[in-house]
Amino acid sequence: MADTNRTIQELLSDYAGSLRDGCVPVFLKSLTREEAQMIGDSKDFWDATEVVRVLNSVGFARKAVTPDVGLFMSRVDANITSRLKKAKAGTRRRRTNGARASHKSQRAEEMI
Amino acid sequence: MNKRLRNALKGIVAPDTERRRRAMEPFVRATFEMFSRYLYRYLGNEVECEDVLEDVYADIWENPERLRNVSNEKELVRTVYLYYMRKRLREVYRRMNRHLYLSQNDLTNLTAPELGVLESLSQEELEDALHQALKRLKSRERRAIELWMAGMSSRAIANELKTTVGATKMLKFRTILKLKKIMSDYCQDN
Numbered sequence: 001m002a003d004t005n006r007t008i009q010e011l012l013s014d015y016a017g018s019l020r021d022g023c024v025p026v027f028l029k030s031l032t033r034e035e036a037q038m039i040g041d042s043k044d045f046w047d048a049t050e051v052v053r054v055l056n057s058v059g060f061a062r063k064a065v066t067p068d069v070g071l072f073m074s075r076v077d078a079n080i081t082s083r084l085k086k087a088k089a090g091t092r093r094r095r096t097n098g099a100r101a102s103h104k105s106q107r108a109e110e111m112i
Numbered sequence: 113m114n115k116r117l118r119n120a121l122k123g124i125v126a127p128d129t130e131r132r133r134r135a136m137e138p139f140v141r142a143t144f145e146m147f148s149r150y151l152y153r154y155l156g157n158e159v160e161c162e163d164v165l166e167d168v169y170a171d172i173w174e175n176p177e178r179l180r181n182v183s184n185e186k187e188l189v190r191t192v193y194l195y196y197m198r199k200r201l202r203e204v205y206r207r208m209n210r211h212l213y214l215s216q217n218d219l220t221n222l223t224a225p226e227l228g229v230l231e232s233l234s235q236e237e238l239e240d241a242l243h244q245a246l247k248r249l250k251s252r253e254r255r256a257i258e259l260w261m262a263g264m265s266s267r268a269i270a271n272e273l274k275t276t277v278g279a280t281k282m283l284k285f286r287t288i289l290k291l292k293k294i295m296s297d298y299c300q301d302n
Contacts, residue, residue: 009285013266015222016284020263022157024223028205028212036213039222046221048288050228051295055288057153057235058242059261064158069144072162073137079170080133 006035008042016052020060113184117142121188125176132173140169143188147197149235150189154201154223164204168196186234190227198224229299230292245294253287260284 006014011031018027031039039045113121120142123135147168151161172179178195182188201224209219225231233241246254252273259269270280 007281009281010278012285012288013281016260016288017265019156022155022160024156025205025208028208028214028219028222031213033213036215036218040215040218044285044289047292048285049222050225050230051288051292053153054230054238054242054295055257055261056156057149058239060156061149061152061235064149064152064161066145066148067158067162069141072144072166073140075162075166076136076140076169076173077133079166080136080173083170083174084129 005032008038008045011035011039012045012048012052015049016055019052019056113188114142117185117188121179121182124172125180129173132176136169136173139172143192146185146189147192150193151197151201153231155204160204164197164200167200168192171196171200189234190232193227229296233299241295241298242291244298245291248294249287249290253283253290256280256283257287257291 014030015024015027018024116138120135120139124132124139126132126135144165147165148158148161151164152158155161155164172192178191179188182191202220205219205223209216212219214222230238230241246257249257256269256273259272264272266277266280266284269284270277273280273283275283
């Protein structure tokens with residue numbers, strides 16, 4: 001992908017290769033300003049990307065290794081726990097701030 | 113939709129967060145492979161699929177409203193892609209954007225696009241449409257696509273077809289556009 005000034009068919013070929021190999025960011029970083037412009041202007045490129053994704057899905061998704069779902073589930077559960085904690089911390093902070101504010105206003109009133 | 117998935121979906125859209133959390137495990141077990149395969153077409157690697165899916169499932173747990181009226185698997189995948197996966201896919205690449213020449217719009221279209229005609233099909237329908245489309249290609253075109261799908265590089269395909277790398281890339285590009293047309297026609301006919 002070090003080649004500069006690639007034609008649109010070369011760009012598509014490189015995009016398809018990067019998608020197949022799971023390294024789309026490498027393709028994105030390899031684009032020069034002119035190539036990015038060319039991609040933006042080419043309707044054929046956008047039409048072709050849809051088929052490339054379909055080919056990727058039909059050709060390679062089945063071969064992808066699916067991990068242990070039990071292990072994955074524990075990651076999801078940890079994520080949910082972390083979100084719950086954040087939500088609780090948020091409400092607690094709000095409550096504490098509210099209590100402090102009312103306490104302060106009470107003291108201010110007493111002073112007056 | 114099978115009974116297992118239907119029951120899991122019922123639990124996942126419950127108003128009680130604890131019940132939703134308990135329903136998450138059967139839901140993940142029923143959908144993980146399906147979602148993972150779907151996401152694979154946009155990322156092309158299993159590790160990133162897992163990372164994105166972890167957040168997708170947590171998002172579903174947090175806000176399952178969109179799944180309330182889902183009645184079949186195709187609709188489920190479509191809804192999850194449009195309302196949960198797409199947002200996460202964009203986030204994967206958003207941080208990269210400042211170093212890229214692609215516009216934000218083009219980047220989104222490339223990495224987390226709107227669903228086209230072909231992408232709305234289920235996996236089985238896609239396989240069928242592709243199978244039919246490949247039959248209608250010339251033998252050289254079909255061979256180029258089959259070799260590419262077998263994992264060969266453009267150089268290896270060029271060697272196999274006894275041509276240059278440039279000509280192979282051109283052949284692939286034209287064939288892919290031809291495939292798009294044939295498959296779109298096939299979708300309209302069916």
